[in-house]
Amino acid sequence: MQITEGISYVGVNDHNIDLFEGQYDVRQNGMSYNSYVVLGQKIAVMDTVDGHFVEEWLGNLDAALAGRTPDYLVVHHMEPDHSAGIAAFMERYPAAQVVASAPAFKMMKAYFGTDFADRRVIAKEGFELDLGGHELTFVGAANVHWPEVLFSYESTTKTLFSADGFGKFGALDVEDPEGWACEARRYYFGIVGKFGRNVQAVLKKAAGLDIARICPLHGPVLDQNLGYYLDLYNTWSSYEPEDKGVTVAYASVYGNTRQAALELAGALEARGQKVSVFDLARDDMAEAVEDAFRYDRLVLASVTYNGGIFPCMGTFIRTLAEHAYQNRTVALVESGTWAPTAAKVMRAQLEEMKDVAVLEQVVTVRGALDDATHAQIAALADELSK
């Protein structure tokens, strides 16, 4: 499939995968592993694909090459879902060279037992590769989200190859009814979110380029309205809330904490607030993480459990911390029968995070909800809606 003059798509779709990177549920729409070919007087193949699809990818490549032979394999990122075909490619095209960063070659040694010492071109920030009619310039993108990552920019077609940046869950042969942002956001905060500072650094470099299209390693090629995508990445990577709204995440055993969380959600909606609710034991936690970052306010509601908090709430808070959750307002709901301490425990964990304001006002459920709890919920809804 031609992307633009001299650039073709040779990637694959995966509908067999259940958990991407071992934890992100993609059973509904699958996943794409993108690979591209830049056909100048010389030919560069941009990345490979997941190990289950190397034969299919080589077939796609054959068709795009139309009898020609590639000169280079450009490796922007060494994660196995993009690098699994390197050895097969090098065997099939013995005159080709690999172009990658120095740390990427160390990883090749670790994965394939060779760093292709006699067939390698080491690229770094500013390195140029002239393909004749197409010219690649490499952009350092270390820790977006692995240390060896490079982006590259093809100046003739104004194409940015952005590795996992601007990636999205979902195969390319199914229409995503939610559009780009929803699954791109879940992908970003799950996989790249911890590395906001590095994303900011590469966005600053990208701002100096005249970009007509972005070719990521997952999800669709972006070639319309690029400001929209770049603005979202700027918002996400600077940890600014994208929208005003409240994410309510609860952990409940017998349903009373759940009832309090739902009553609060309803009260917030009645006050005109946008609300999204998650049962942390049952719903996709990556979606809860996504919405916690998307909105400016968060409610955590947990049972007291052996003097602490319920395990899935502990996992959720730890995941937020690992992803550098910051710059938000959080309110707490707790329940407990003899000594409710969940709010205290959650507060201590949240106070470790940067610029997270935890409201003093707490809802405490002792057993079942009563008049006092209903009043606390209404008061907290008022406070959160100010």
Ligand SMILES: Cc1cc2nc3c(=O)[nH]c(=O)nc-3n(C[C@H](O)[C@H](O)[C@H](O)COP(=O)(O)O)c2cc1C
């Ligand atoms: C295994 C277990 C441990 C608990 N530990 C505590 C505790 O340390 N302190 C407390 O006050 N309540 C404790 N509880 C009681 C719950 O916090 C209480 O039943 C709560 O109201 C449950 O809310 P839910 O209806 O949302 O599940 C515990 C309950 C269970 C099942």
